[in-house]
Amino acid sequence: xxxxxxxxxxxxxxxxxxxxxxxTTRHIQFVLALALIYSMVVIGLVILIGYAGLVSFGxxxxxxxxGYTVGLMIKYFGIQSPEILLILGILxxxxxxxxxxxxxxxxxxxxxAMITLAFSMIIYTILLKFYHITGGTDGLRIxxxxxxxxxxxxxxxxxxxxxxxxxxxxxxFVLFLSERFIRSPVSYTxxxxxxxxxxAISLSISPAKAYVIAFTYAxxxxxxxxxxxxxxxxxxxxxxxxxxxxxxxxxxxxxxxASGILGAVFASILFLFLKTYLLAYTAYYWQFAIGIxxxxxxxxxPSGLTGIIDRVIRSFKRVxxxxxx
Amino acid sequence: xxxPTILTMLAINTxxxxxxxxxISIGLNMILGILRILNVSHGVFMAIGAYLSITFVRFFLSAxxxxxxxxxxxxxxGLVGGVLVGFTVEPIxxxxxxxxxxxxxxxxxxALMLIIEDLIKFIWGPQSQIIxxxxxxxxxxxxxxxxxxxxxxxxxxxxxxxxFITYVILNHTKLGKIFHATAYDRExxxxxxxxxxxxxTYAFTLGATLTTLGGALMSPTLSLQPGFSTEYIVxxxxxxxxxxxxxxxxxxxxxxxxxxxxxLVVLVIPELELATIFLIMLFTILLRxxxxxxxxxx
Numbered sequence: 001x002x003x004x005x006x007x008x009x010x011x012x013x014x015x016x017x018x019x020x021x022x023x024t025t026r027h028i029q030f031v032l033a034l035a036l037i038y039s040m041v042v043i044g045l046v047i048l049i050g051y052a053g054l055v056s057f058g059x060x061x062x063x064x065x066x067g068y069t070v071g072l073m074i075k076y077f078g079i080q081s082p083e084i085l086l087i088l089g090i091l092x093x094x095x096x097x098x099x100x101x102x103x104x105x106x107x108x109x110x111x112x113a114m115i116t117l118a119f120s121m122i123i124y125t126i127l128l129k130f131y132h133i134t135g136g137t138d139g140l141r142i143x144x145x146x147x148x149x150x151x152x153x154x155x156x157x158x159x160x161x162x163x164x165x166x167x168x169x170x171x172x173f174v175l176f177l178s179e180r181f182i183r184s185p186v187s188y189t190x191x192x193x194x195x196x197x198x199x200a201i202s203l204s205i206s207p208a209k210a211y212v213i214a215f216t217y218a219x220x221x222x223x224x225x226x227x228x229x230x231x232x233x234x235x236x237x238x239x240x241x242x243x244x245x246x247x248x249x250x251x252x253x254x255x256x257x258a259s260g261i262l263g264a265v266f267a268s269i270l271f272l273f274l275k276t277y278l279l280a281y282t283a284y285y286w287q288f289a290i291g292i293x294x295x296x297x298x299x300x301x302p303s304g305l306t307g308i309i310d311r312v313i314r315s316f317k318r319v320x321x322x323x324x325x
Numbered sequence: 326x327x328x329p330t331i332l333t334m335l336a337i338n339t340x341x342x343x344x345x346x347x348x349i350s351i352g353l354n355m356i357l358g359i360l361r362i363l364n365v366s367h368g369v370f371m372a373i374g375a376y377l378s379i380t381f382v383r384f385f386l387s388a389x390x391x392x393x394x395x396x397x398x399x400x401x402x403g404l405v406g407g408v409l410v411g412f413t414v415e416p417i418x419x420x421x422x423x424x425x426x427x428x429x430x431x432x433x434x435x436a437l438m439l440i441i442e443d444l445i446k447f448i449w450g451p452q453s454q455i456i457x458x459x460x461x462x463x464x465x466x467x468x469x470x471x472x473x474x475x476x477x478x479x480x481x482x483x484x485x486x487x488x489f490i491t492y493v494i495l496n497h498t499k500l501g502k503i504f505h506a507t508a509y510d511r512e513x514x515x516x517x518x519x520x521x522x523x524x525x526t527y528a529f530t531l532g533a534t535l536t537t538l539g540g541a542l543m544s545p546t547l548s549l550q551p552g553f554s555t556e557y558i559v560x561x562x563x564x565x566x567x568x569x570x571x572x573x574x575x576x577x578x579x580x581x582x583x584x585x586x587x588x589l590v591v592l593v594i595p596e597l598e599l600a601t602i603f604l605i606m607l608f609t610i611l612l613r614x615x616x617x618x619x620x621x622x623x
Binding site: 048254 | 363365381402418421422424427428432433435436437438439440442443444446555559560562563566570583595596597598599603604606607609613614622
C-alpha cells in the first residue's frame, strides 16, 4: 500500500469518527469513547490470543496501572498536565508489562492464563488493601485536567465532547501503530511459533523474544487505554484489575473473532452498547442477556463476529455472481 | 509471637479455612482432571448451594420444625443443588465444547457464570440475605482464652467427613477407578467399554456437589450478596494451580498451605492477606508448574 492511500484511508476513518461524534448526543459519544478505549485493550489481546496463542487473563492489570499512575501522580506529586500524565501512564504500564512478560512468557496455555490472572489479582489486592494510599474500594477521583493549560479533557467545545475528540485522535494513532505491528516481522514470527513452536525454534526463531515483544505491546495498549479511561471517567477504582474485567476483555476478543483489528473494534462497540442499554432497560439482568448472546455465538459461530460478517459477505457475493455463471 | 492463644487461633483458623478451600477446589480440580475443562462458573455453584440452603432452612423453620433439623436442611440443600447443577449444565452446555480450544471453554463457563449470577438475583433478589438460626443455636466454645462459635465445629466435622467420603469414593470404589482411568486416557477407556459420556456427567456432578455443599455449609456464617462467589473462584484457581492441575491430593495439601499462609499473614501484615495467596500461585507456576506434589499436568 502506498503512502498516499494509507494517509487517505486514515483521514477517511478519522473524518468518519468525527462526523459520528458531530451527529450524536453526548451520552452516545461517551459510550463510543469507552468502546474505543476497550478496543485498544482488545487489539492487544487479538495480537496475544489470535496471533501468539497466549490467553492473558490479566490484561486488566496494565489497564489499572495506566489509570492509577494518573490518579497517584495527581494525588502525590500534583502533576496537572495531561500530556505528562499520559506519557507517565504509558511508561509505567509498558515497563510493568515488559517485566511481567519476561516472567509469564515462560509458560504456555492454561498456565499462562493462570499466571497473568495471579499477577492482576496481586495488583487488585494491593490497590484494595492499602487503602490509605490508593483509596481502597472508593478508588481515586481525577480532577479536570487541561491539555496545554487551555483544552480541558472533559467538556464540550468543538461541536462534540472534548473527551470523544481526544480519544478518537489517540485511537487513530493506536490503529496506525497496530496495523504496522500486525504487518511486522514479529507478527509473522508469532504466527509461525503458534503453528509449530519446535519447527520455529529449529529455524533459529526465538519464541521468548517474540512473546515478550507481543506482551509488552499489548500491555502498552492496555496502559494507554487505562490512562484515557481515567481522563474520560474522572474516577478510577480497583475493579479495573479485577479478574472479571480481564475476562470481559477476553470475552470481547473472542466475540470479535480474535483475528483482526476491525473485529475487535466492532465487538467492543457492540458489547458496550449492549451493556449500556441492557443495563438501562433491565436493571439487574444485563449479564444474563450478554451471557446468553455469547453462548449462542460461541456455540453456533465459533469464529465470532468476523466469521458471521464473512459468511454474510460470501453468501451475498454468491447471490450477486449467480446470474453470470 | 509464640503465645499459646495466638497459636490456637492460627491452628483453628487454618483448619476452618482449609476445609472451605478444599471443598471448592477439589471439585474444580476433579472437573479439570477428568473433563479437561477449567470451570470458571464453579464459584457460582457455591452461591447456588448457599442460596438454596437459605431457602431450605427458612422452609424447615416455617414448617414448624426445630432449629436442630436445619443442619440437615443445609446438607440437603448442598446435595440437591449439586445434583441439579450437575445433571443440567454438563449435558446441555459443557458436552458441546469438549473439542473446542481452551479459551472458548473458559469463556463458555464464564458466560454460564454471568447467566447463573443473574438467575440467582432473579430468584432471591439483589438484596443481601442472612440466616442466623443454625449459627446462633449452637452457642460458643471457649478454648485457651478464645471464643469461637460452635457452628465452626459442625462446619469442620461435616466438611472433613465429606472430604473423607470423596477420598473413599475416588480411591476405593469401582466408580473411582473408572474416574482415574478416564482422566488418564479417554480413548483407551472408551475402547475398554467405559461409557465416557456418563462418566463425565457423574464426575461433573460429584465435583459440583462438593462445591454446593461447601456453599451450603458456609451460608450461615455469611451475609450473602450476589457476586460474593467471584472471589472464591479465583482462590480456588490458586489452590488448583498450587496443588497441580488435576491432582486431587495436591489440591488438599495446597488448601492447607494456603489456609495456613493466610491465617499467618493476617496476624503479621493484614494488608497482604490475599496478595500472599496469589504470590504463592505466581511462584508455583514459575518454579514448580506441575504442582506442589509434582502430580499435576504442567
